[in-house]
Amino acid sequence: METTDSPITSLTPSDQNVLSENDIDSISELEDLLPPSKMESSNESKAIDTSSDNLNPKDVHVESQQDDAVVFDGSEKLVNASKDNGPEDTGEIVVTMLGRGKLDEQGVCANRIPSPLSETSLEASSHWDEDVTAESWRQHRKHVFVLSEAGKPIYSRYGSEEALSSTMGVMMALVSFIQSGDNVIRSVYSDEHTVVFMQQGPLVLVSVSSTHQSEQQLRNELIYVYNQIVCMLTQASITRIFEHKKNYDLRRLLTGSEKILDGLLNLVDFDPSFFLSAVHCLPVASSFRDSLSQILQKAITPNLVFSILVAKNQLLTIAQEKMVIEDAKLDPADLHLLINLIGASSAFQAGEIWTPICLPSFNPDCYFYAYISYLDPPECTVCLLLLSTDNEAFYAVAECKRKIEEAMLAQNALTYIAKAQSYSVSQVGVSDLRHFMYKPFDVPDNHHQLTQFTSPEMEAPYDSDEEKMRLLDLYRDMHGRIHNTSRPLKLIYHVAARETLLAWVTSKFELYTCFSPLVTKSCAINAITKLLRWVKKEEDRLFIRYPPKYSTTSNASKS
Amino acid sequence: MAEPTKKLKKPDVKIVLLGDMNVGKTSLLHRYTERKFKDTVSTVGGAFFLKQWGPYNISIWDTAGREQFHGLGSMYCRSAAAVILTYDTTSWQSYVELEERFLSLTDTANADCIFAIVGNKADLTDSHAQASNPEGEEGTEPARLSFSSSSLQRKQVNKEDAMALYRRVLHYKGLDEKACLPAESMCFETSAKTGYNVDVLFETIFDLVVPSILKKRNEGESSTVDLEAPSTAKRTKAGCCA
Numbered sequence: 001m002e003t004t005d006s007p008i009t010s011l012t013p014s015d016q017n018v019l020s021e022n023d024i025d026s027i028s029e030l031e032d033l034l035p036p037s038k039m040e041s042s043n044e045s046k047a048i049d050t051s052s053d054n055l056n057p058k059d060v061h062v063e064s065q066q067d068d069a070v071v072f073d074g075s076e077k078l079v080n081a082s083k084d085n086g087p088e089d090t091g092e093i094v095v096t097m098l099g100r101g102k103l104d105e106q107g108v109c110a111n112r113i114p115s116p117l118s119e120t121s122l123e124a125s126s127h128w129d130e131d132v133t134a135e136s137w138r139q140h141r142k143h144v145f146v147l148s149e150a151g152k153p154i155y156s157r158y159g160s161e162e163a164l165s166s167t168m169g170v171m172m173a174l175v176s177f178i179q180s181g182d183n184v185i186r187s188v189y190s191d192e193h194t195v196v197f198m199q200q201g202p203l204v205l206v207s208v209s210s211t212h213q214s215e216q217q218l219r220n221e222l223i224y225v226y227n228q229i230v231c232m233l234t235q236a237s238i239t240r241i242f243e244h245k246k247n248y249d250l251r252r253l254l255t256g257s258e259k260i261l262d263g264l265l266n267l268v269d270f271d272p273s274f275f276l277s278a279v280h281c282l283p284v285a286s287s288f289r290d291s292l293s294q295i296l297q298k299a300i301t302p303n304l305v306f307s308i309l310v311a312k313n314q315l316l317t318i319a320q321e322k323m324v325i326e327d328a329k330l331d332p333a334d335l336h337l338l339i340n341l342i343g344a345s346s347a348f349q350a351g352e353i354w355t356p357i358c359l360p361s362f363n364p365d366c367y368f369y370a371y372i373s374y375l376d377p378p379e380c381t382v383c384l385l386l387l388s389t390d391n392e393a394f395y396a397v398a399e400c401k402r403k404i405e406e407a408m409l410a411q412n413a414l415t416y417i418a419k420a421q422s423y424s425v426s427q428v429g430v431s432d433l434r435h436f437m438y439k440p441f442d443v444p445d446n447h448h449q450l451t452q453f454t455s456p457e458m459e460a461p462y463d464s465d466e467e468k469m470r471l472l473d474l475y476r477d478m479h480g481r482i483h484n485t486s487r488p489l490k491l492i493y494h495v496a497a498r499e500t501l502l503a504w505v506t507s508k509f510e511l512y513t514c515f516s517p518l519v520t521k522s523c524a525i526n527a528i529t530k531l532l533r534w535v536k537k538e539e540d541r542l543f544i545r546y547p548p549k550y551s552t553t554s555n556a557s558k559s
Numbered sequence: 560m561a562e563p564t565k566k567l568k569k570p571d572v573k574i575v576l577l578g579d580m581n582v583g584k585t586s587l588l589h590r591y592t593e594r595k596f597k598d599t600v601s602t603v604g605g606a607f608f609l610k611q612w613g614p615y616n617i618s619i620w621d622t623a624g625r626e627q628f629h630g631l632g633s634m635y636c637r638s639a640a641a642v643i644l645t646y647d648t649t650s651w652q653s654y655v656e657l658e659e660r661f662l663s664l665t666d667t668a669n670a671d672c673i674f675a676i677v678g679n680k681a682d683l684t685d686s687h688a689q690a691s692n693p694e695g696e697e698g699t700e701p702a703r704l705s706f707s708s709s710s711l712q713r714k715q716v717n718k719e720d721a722m723a724l725y726r727r728v729l730h731y732k733g734l735d736e737k738a739c740l741p742a743e744s745m746c747f748e749t750s751a752k753t754g755y756n757v758d759v760l761f762e763t764i765f766d767l768v769v770p771s772i773l774k775k776r777n778e779g780e781s782s783t784v785d786l787e788a789p790s791t792a793k794r795t796k797a798g799c800c801a
Contacts, residue, residue: 232627233627252626253625253626253627254627255580255601255625256580256600256601256602256623256625257601257627259600259601341603345600345601345603346600347585347599347600347601347602347603347606348603350585350589350606350608351606351607351608351621352606352607352608353603353604353605353606353607354604354605354607354631354634354635355603355604355605355623355628355631356604356628356630356631367630369631370604391630391631391634392634392637394607394634398607
């Protein structure tokens, strides 16, 4: 890493002073998640080791990807760590805190293990009554905050928003301070935490993570959070509300929806479909899936656009209005949001629900009207979603559900679905292979295909929540390196202490595999050849090969 | 639930539960249908239920009280034969909201729509509502009663307020008070928690809507909602934003 004293042209000298003396401290305060009242008292400079041997590989990694990165090193100087100068080119600043010494000094991270993947403090959801001054609150793996541009708290993953209003105030102060210099704050790094800022219209989203995920991955997660809010309110109405009243308390509209955001963040942590941006299908015989698709295709009504059958939080089949497929396909991200929405709230388990829902990737400004009903109460594992563009279509759509229910009953489909489950990696018949995730790109015949992936159950030794999370963290790390924007990789062979991983991306697929630690390279490559052959053989069962279409009598909407 | 008879059911009449969030609409309905009280979660959109009442099928819309779902309110109310306006007896605001936010949604209801004003959570303010236990849960009741009767909350909305609201509702709908059901019989104080007055509320309303079912049948109208009639615009995705 090259460090120079060259001043940053986009900031005036006085700005530098302010930044170096006050805001660096407030950045680190935020980083420590201390109450901002401590901000004033921390003006004296602190001994901070900025030597490069103190950087963990992640820091170096990120900086090298940001050619124009500006680093605040926490000392009284502002240093430009970019390989070539030119922060003025992009107007974006990466603030990097390299202050291990400082953090240790404050005792915040004394018990932390620096290894990126060793931390697995798994927390249950919904901590709204948690004491935000407690050490345990700071120890959470990943905090997510949503606030309005006026600094009003909207959502916090842990702890009540009220208790955190001053912390969120500091976050907003940071965002607007950097903004006043015609810049955008993107992230703050320390050894232990990555703080990622993202502004979406009038909302500011902040992720404070100790997971050592890449900035891009954290940013994608914040987009999911933003989109889940949009899914409930639409982007247009959020914009309109804040244009009308800048200090509007958005929680008024989101009360009761905190669970949905909590659920989303738990899924984001535990479900690889989010970082893979692909849909996980429940494996069933292709003939059975086809018969379900036909049932959906037959039960249609004008303005019906999507008919989706979900079982055990995995997709069974999805039928779409023909016109829609030509215009814009359903994005996996939208489907993730829908599946989270129904899974996160038990409100859907009683009666037949009719509610406006926005699919942000499809069209962030408008609503679909969703009919949601479980087909197997009281177990509530098989859920039918019918999306229409007509807000008055409830009774017509409910009639479609009766037809679907009747046809499924005739075929005894619910019994089959109840038996369907994910598969074991042992079925692949490759010794040493413990787990894998396979995401094909080239589905012939239909390039409008929903992006899917397949993956076996996580079995021993990954059967505890801690171990599952550890494997997922390893995958996330590989994924982050494969998709590094400045230095993308095609193939990673990673020998770790407890397993060996191989990630491989080609024009046809993306593959992540996990082997026992003693596997040899040639052995792993052989295994992958076998695995690819097996997937090819099973693909009719593992994927939705030909997404069914229908055409409702009247022309459905083109967004 | 999946028995084949279900598909034959066609709703004869529609009842809508309206009211601010957290007043206990879902809990009231759950208490009536499931005979128990549970902590429900915030309703999303509207939930549709069918209730067999003698030979009739009564559809009930349990709506979300959150502002977020206001856009669909008039859809849920379309052609309703009865609207249950619910407030929380311990929250004056929830009472005010009925007139400010929810009354206008009933514009799409039937012209002869029946209104009921319901003050829920009566167990928090009235000791006799706490004592009510129609399910015979005597075993646990006395202990809880002695504990909670000392912590009664201040009642913010009295029955007189509810009756005054009822009269204003009739006035809003342009109905003659004398021709309508009297306020005394259409204002209820209930407790979904103890079950106090819940059966009385729903059964009174079911009995009152039966004549409108018969009337509709005599007039030979279809018992289902006419779907094609109001949907003029095809691009209705933005309907809720408008």
